[in-house]
Amino acid sequence: MAPSESGDNNTESPTSDSSSQSGSTPGADTPFAPLAAGYHTRLDVPINAPKKVVRKEGKKAANTFHPDKQTEDFDEEIYVRISTARETLQDSGERDDYQLFCLNFGVVDGTEKYETWKQQGKPQSASEVVTRELKGTPHEYIPLSELESHTPIPRERDPPQQEPSESDADTNTPETTDRDVSEDSTDSNGDDPLEQTTHTGSGAGLTDQMDIILSEYTPTIVRYSDDRREIGLEMLPGKYNVLSISGWAQHDLHFNISDGGLTNEFDEPVDVTWDDLPSPGHHRFKTDDMELVIDLLGEGDADVGPNTHHDRGGSSTGATAPKHQETTTPPKDSADTSASGLQISPMNILLKTVAGVVWVGVALSPFLTTLASAGWVALLLPLKRTGFWISTLFTTYLILPLGFVGLPHPTGNVPLPFVLVGVIISAGLSFSTIRKGLLGRR
Amino acid sequence: MNNTKPVGIDLGTTRSAIAHYAVDDVEVLFNSEGEPVTPSVVTIDEDDDDATAGQAALNQAVLNPDRTIQEVKRKMGEDVEVTVGGESYKPEEISALILQKLVEDAKEKINTDINEAVITVPAYFGENQRTATENAGEIAGLDVKRLLPEPSAACLAYGFQKGKLDEDVSENIFVYDLGGGTFDASLVDVDYELNHVETLNTDGLNNVGGADWTSVIGGWITEQVIDAGGADPNGNPQVQSQVMQKAREIKHMLSSKESAQLAGIVGGVGVDAELTRDQFEEMSAYLLEETFETTDQLFDRADLDVDDVDKVLLVGGSTRMPQVRNGVEEYFGMEPSVELNPDRAVAQGAAIQAELLSDRATGVTDEIVGIDDGLVLVDVVPRSLGVRLHDGRTSHIIESDDEIPTVVRREDFRTVEDNQTAVEFPILEGESEDADDNDKIGDIRLDDIPPRSSNEDSLAIEFELTSDGTLQIEAEDLKSGEAVNATFESAISRDEEEISKSQAELPDM
Numbered sequence: 001m002a003p004s005e006s007g008d009n010n011t012e013s014p015t016s017d018s019s020s021q022s023g024s025t026p027g028a029d030t031p032f033a034p035l036a037a038g039y040h041t042r043l044d045v046p047i048n049a050p051k052k053v054v055r056k057e058g059k060k061a062a063n064t065f066h067p068d069k070q071t072e073d074f075d076e077e078i079y080v081r082i083s084t085a086r087e088t089l090q091d092s093g094e095r096d097d098y099q100l101f102c103l104n105f106g107v108v109d110g111t112e113k114y115e116t117w118k119q120q121g122k123p124q125s126a127s128e129v130v131t132r133e134l135k136g137t138p139h140e141y142i143p144l145s146e147l148e149s150h151t152p153i154p155r156e157r158d159p160p161q162q163e164p165s166e167s168d169a170d171t172n173t174p175e176t177t178d179r180d181v182s183e184d185s186t187d188s189n190g191d192d193p194l195e196q197t198t199h200t201g202s203g204a205g206l207t208d209q210m211d212i213i214l215s216e217y218t219p220t221i222v223r224y225s226d227d228r229r230e231i232g233l234e235m236l237p238g239k240y241n242v243l244s245i246s247g248w249a250q251h252d253l254h255f256n257i258s259d260g261g262l263t264n265e266f267d268e269p270v271d272v273t274w275d276d277l278p279s280p281g282h283h284r285f286k287t288d289d290m291e292l293v294i295d296l297l298g299e300g301d302a303d304v305g306p307n308t309h310h311d312r313g314g315s316s317t318g319a320t321a322p323k324h325q326e327t328t329t330p331p332k333d334s335a336d337t338s339a340s341g342l343q344i345s346p347m348n349i350l351l352k353t354v355a356g357v358v359w360v361g362v363a364l365s366p367f368l369t370t371l372a373s374a375g376w377v378a379l380l381l382p383l384k385r386t387g388f389w390i391s392t393l394f395t396t397y398l399i400l401p402l403g404f405v406g407l408p409h410p411t412g413n414v415p416l417p418f419v420l421v422g423v424i425i426s427a428g429l430s431f432s433t434i435r436k437g438l439l440g441r442r
Numbered sequence: 443m444n445n446t447k448p449v450g451i452d453l454g455t456t457r458s459a460i461a462h463y464a465v466d467d468v469e470v471l472f473n474s475e476g477e478p479v480t481p482s483v484v485t486i487d488e489d490d491d492d493a494t495a496g497q498a499a500l501n502q503a504v505l506n507p508d509r510t511i512q513e514v515k516r517k518m519g520e521d522v523e524v525t526v527g528g529e530s531y532k533p534e535e536i537s538a539l540i541l542q543k544l545v546e547d548a549k550e551k552i553n554t555d556i557n558e559a560v561i562t563v564p565a566y567f568g569e570n571q572r573t574a575t576e577n578a579g580e581i582a583g584l585d586v587k588r589l590l591p592e593p594s595a596a597c598l599a600y601g602f603q604k605g606k607l608d609e610d611v612s613e614n615i616f617v618y619d620l621g622g623g624t625f626d627a628s629l630v631d632v633d634y635e636l637n638h639v640e641t642l643n644t645d646g647l648n649n650v651g652g653a654d655w656t657s658v659i660g661g662w663i664t665e666q667v668i669d670a671g672g673a674d675p676n677g678n679p680q681v682q683s684q685v686m687q688k689a690r691e692i693k694h695m696l697s698s699k700e701s702a703q704l705a706g707i708v709g710g711v712g713v714d715a716e717l718t719r720d721q722f723e724e725m726s727a728y729l730l731e732e733t734f735e736t737t738d739q740l741f742d743r744a745d746l747d748v749d750d751v752d753k754v755l756l757v758g759g760s761t762r763m764p765q766v767r768n769g770v771e772e773y774f775g776m777e778p779s780v781e782l783n784p785d786r787a788v789a790q791g792a793a794i795q796a797e798l799l800s801d802r803a804t805g806v807t808d809e810i811v812g813i814d815d816g817l818v819l820v821d822v823v824p825r826s827l828g829v830r831l832h833d834g835r836t837s838h839i840i841e842s843d844d845e846i847p848t849v850v851r852r853e854d855f856r857t858v859e860d861n862q863t864a865v866e867f868p869i870l871e872g873e874s875e876d877a878d879d880n881d882k883i884g885d886i887r888l889d890d891i892p893p894r895s896s897n898e899d900s901l902a903i904e905f906e907l908t909s910d911g912t913l914q915i916e917a918e919d920l921k922s923g924e925a926v927n928a929t930f931e932s933a934i935s936r937d938e939e940e941i942s943k944s945q946a947e948l949p950d951m
Contacts, residue, residue, distance in 0.1 A: 059631075059638045066818040067847065067909040068798065076847045076908060083845040090745075120899070121854040 032061040038107040039085035058086035097126035448558040448800040450792025455515040455623030460544040461793035468790040473547040485510045486526045493949040495543035507683040516623045519571030534574045538581035559584045560796040564624040565591035566646025569883040593617035593628035595791025596757040609634045613752040621758040623651035640820035645740040652760030658726045659689035672711035681709040723765040754778040830868045830877040839905045847909045855901040861893035884932040
């Protein structure tokens with residue numbers, strides 16, 4: 001029996017698939033990846049590609065892998081995987097269902113669950129199945145028609161590979177001081193397309209649009225709503241790892257990196273979790289076999305995209321960027337946030353301390369509001385001086401934190417140590433105010 | 443004859459043609475009578491030893507109707523036999539004689555051995571009809587490399603003829619293919635830049651063709667004979683054959699003239715009557731309407747609308763009737779293309795495909811002008827395939843319009859009884875939910891099923907339709923993940939021994 005479509009799971013024998021995609025395998029020199037789990041990757045189209053683009057790329061893929069153009073011992077299942085992707089993505093209803101599964105379960109598991117659902121004769125609607133499997137409310141879903149109204153994410157294929165000089169790398173790459181940069185990396189394979197970087201985005205901070213594209217692969221982040229995004233990324237089996245990155249919530253960015261069972265590089269998925277919303281800038285994940293670097297856009301970075309890199313077999317050496325990493329102009333605030341939310345610098349300390357104070361102010365605002373109201377009430381009474389101090393000081397405390405609310409924190413979410421510092425400072429200020437404004441006058 | 447040459451064959455209901463790819467061009471090979479098309483007619487002599495096919499057999503139709511077989515394509519795939527004298531023949535055996543005639547004449551023409559062929563079939567031919575056609579080719583001694591849908595072949599020929607291949611043009615082509623015995627409606631996306639010819643949707647009628655228009659005129663002639671005091675020709679095969687021959691002549695005449703005269707002795711009585719084109723079109727309007735109802739059905743399920751069609755190709759000799767051309771023009775709001783020779787285009791397209799498949803085998807891919815980088819024909823399943831369930835319903839597994847090749851797996855099957863270890867059920871073809879309304883194409887038996895409850899879905903069935911049209915069926919026990927022994931027996935497929943037996947028993951040409 002030919003393997004089912006769900007054969008992309010992580011338990012699939014890696015040897016056969018990786019070997020069949022390499023060497024003289026048909027289509028090895030094309031962007032199509034029939035053995036990939038995700039349908040978009042198989043056809044090399046963005047997740048929000050218009051139907052016309054899907055159709056054209058689908059025809060190219062079909063031409064590449066059609067049995068009539070292969071030798072007679074060609075495994076027709078390879079073509080069937082292409083045609084399955086074509087038929088699904090060209091049909092608006094099927095595509096919506098498929099993308100709903102991928103949105104909620106990631107590309108690899110989502111594809112498998114979608115195919116299983118079809119094989120079972122679609123006993124329930126796609127949303128019912130997703131809700132049941134999640135045991136909760138599925139991610140908000142924007143129909144394909146709305147996705148298609150967005151301009152397709154521009155992709156840049158085979159850009160000129162300009163190997164930067166070491167001095168260029170030192171000058172331009174924020175990751176040169178990244179503490180996560182591996183010291184044992186010696187990989188400088190200039191042909192590695194993982195280094196290719198293309199990026200667009202409309203800058204409104206992390207709660208708005210953020211697009212990251214890894215060339216040669218499915219675009220990695222697509223905005224589905226203001227606070228949820230799907231990240232899907234696959235890499236060509238045989239040539240590179242097959243990898244998917246999926247899952248997104250505003251304050252819980254969860255990367256699930258797996259090989260789709262097609263290579264030996266990863267036996268198990270690698271999970272990297274941020275508990276809080278990551279700050280804009282450079283974020284790096286490392287395993288023994290792979291390194292993934294993703295830059296996240298911050299406010300005002302719409303015109304200049306950050307780098308998105310994949311490095312295999314190691315990373316850069318010491319204080320210099322890997323030679324094969326393309327260097328582009330970094331985000332304007334990347335100097336402060338180049339490493340991650342945990343980067344320590346004087347500016348960070350200051351900013352995070354202020355943010356801690358604000359955080360406490362916001363936390364105490366209901367209490368302060370009550371006090372301020374009491375002060376204004378006191379003004380109507382004979383206690384005019386006391387009322388003036390109460391209202392002035394506590395209104396200030398009320399307005400100050402409210403003024404910060406809604407502004408994007410330049411440092412991202414505030415870590416606990418800085419919150420504690422803010423609590424101590426706020427407590428001191430409050431005690432002083434109360435003593436001078438109320439108790440002192442008495 | 444040292445070399446071999448792959449050929450393309452249009453095995454038609456009333457007429458057939460054969461072509462090959464010559465230097466820089468596709469050439470239709472004329473038969474020994476000097477004609478590009480050969481009547482699909484066979485006559486078997488009194489001793490049942492010799493057979494004649496083509497025009498000579500057609501000439502025998504009036505004198506020797508009992509021993510003349512016409513329109514056998516309409517019986518392909520059916521479990522029937524054609525009786526001539528005391529001998530019975532399967533439809534594919536008669537078709538094999540027609541193929542032999544075509545191939546023998548072609549061999550003489552190009553002085554080359556011919557043992558590989560692409561044979562065209564109506565797009566709407568089902569599994570049994572395709573299998574029977576393949577059997578016919580094998581009985582005729584051919585290695586049938588592919589059964590090619592006639593509309594796809596026509597599009598291929600059209601692209602080649604227009605020299606558009608490799609040009610940056612893409613068209614949605616509707617192929618209105620009205621042959622002698624069948625009608626095919628196909629929507630084809632032809633991307634000349636990519637050399638990609640993809641059938642998007644197909645529908646058809648296996649019982650409507652030019653022969654039915656001929657029968658309408660035959661009915662009119664019969665009335666004239668009876669009105670003139672003659673006996674009903676339907677009771678006399680010889681007279682009936684004469685009537686049909688007159689009907690064909692009148693039909694052809696009405697394609698170029700406004701009226702045709704029936705004059706002479708028919709069935710022993712003199713008749714003299716005039717049939718105008720308007721009368722003929724009125725009498726046969728229901729047939730044309732049936733083709734447009736089928737076209738409506740196609741567009742009902744297609745992603746494209748009538749307005750999205752860029753070009754309409756007319757294929758099949760019956761599209762020469764002005765009634766058809768005018769009707770198609772009115773339906774699509776555009777004048778249909780008449781650039782193709784409707785009698786030859788299908789064979790030409792098949793010849794191109796035969797050459798491409800031959801290149802695939804030999805590794806030579808640059809022989810055909812304009813197709814340096816190869817060409818891909820993507821076809822679809824014409825009719826859904828499924829299995830019969832215990833309650834008489836059909837569970838469709840491969841749906842019509844699915845691309846070929848395809849693999850479809852379904853996991854929602856269960857046994858009827860608890861601890862049932864074997865199950866046998868028919869494989870069906872057709873769109874109806876009611877199994878009895880669909881055609882049976884074979885049986886499958888699953889053995890060695892581990893005992894289990896009948897209350898849960900526990901069996902998976904997988905249909906694989908390969909690019910050469912072979913249907914493979916496999917099953918799996920979902921509880922253990924083990925394959926279940928599945929034996930598929932086609933209702934019509936014949937093994938080598940049966941093919942050899944037919945070859946030995948057929949009359950000599």
